[in-house]
Amino acid sequence: MAMAEYCPAVTVECGKPEDTAGVEHAYNFVNACLHLDHFPNHDIASQDIDVFHTVAIVKIPEDTSIGFNGDQVDVRFIDNLDRLNFNELPVGTRLANTTISEDIPLLVKDEHGKDVTSRYFSNMQGELVTSIPVMPSMLTLDKKIIKQDCLCYLMERYPLGS
Numbered sequence: 001m002a003m004a005e006y007c008p009a010v011t012v013e014c015g016k017p018e019d020t021a022g023v024e025h026a027y028n029f030v031n032a033c034l035h036l037d038h039f040p041n042h043d044i045a046s047q048d049i050d051v052f053h054t055v056a057i058v059k060i061p062e063d064t065s066i067g068f069n070g071d072q073v074d075v076r077f078i079d080n081l082d083r084l085n086f087n088e089l090p091v092g093t094r095l096a097n098t099t100i101s102e103d104i105p106l107l108v109k110d111e112h113g114k115d116v117t118s119r120y121f122s123n124m125q126g127e128l129v130t131s132i133p134v135m136p137s138m139l140t141l142d143k144k145i146i147k148q149d150c151l152c153y154l155m156e157r158y159p160l161g162s
Contacts, residue, residue, distance in 0.1 A: 013086070013137070052088075052135055052155040056116055059107045059150045064100075066143060074098060075105050075128070081139055088135045088157075095121075096128040104128065108154070120154060133157075 003009040012029060015022030060066055060075070067073035068081075077096045084095070098105050106128065108117040122131045139152040 051158040053158045055156050056110050056154040064105045085139045093130045
């Protein structure tokens with residue numbers, strides 16, 4: 001954002017530091033951009049680009065226990081939850097099971113700090129599911145990070161002009 005005022009700018013998500021494939025992919029992208037001999041004079045076709053923007057952060061309330069697999073906790077996330085990273089999830093995608101019967105045991109806040117939990121998630125008879133199409137980013141399986149920071153961020157499609 002700091003450079004966008006002066007020149008084209010982009011954030012490249014590389015994955016975890018030990019993921020050499022992510023680093024290689026980011027390197028190839030930046031290298032290709034640096035070696036462009038010109039910018040195209042025509043608009044990019046809408047089907048050739050997907051632009052998403054971060055709209056919310058998902059946290060776990062302090063008094064809510066979390067876990068994976070067979071853990072006996074308030075919220076038990078699906079196996080391989082992190083495989084959903086950077087995938088646009090359709091309505092009804094299950095992220096976890098919960099023993100909390102009526103409430104949504106997540107706290108989702110938008111960029112202004114407003115609680116928007118019910119916009120993004122529902123508790124359908126003990127299953128936490130998405131309420132609208134959304135793309136999670138930075139999902140982690142590390143319980144310490146989830147409790148200290150967040151479960152993930154949520155992104156939505158950015159509308160592009162025609």
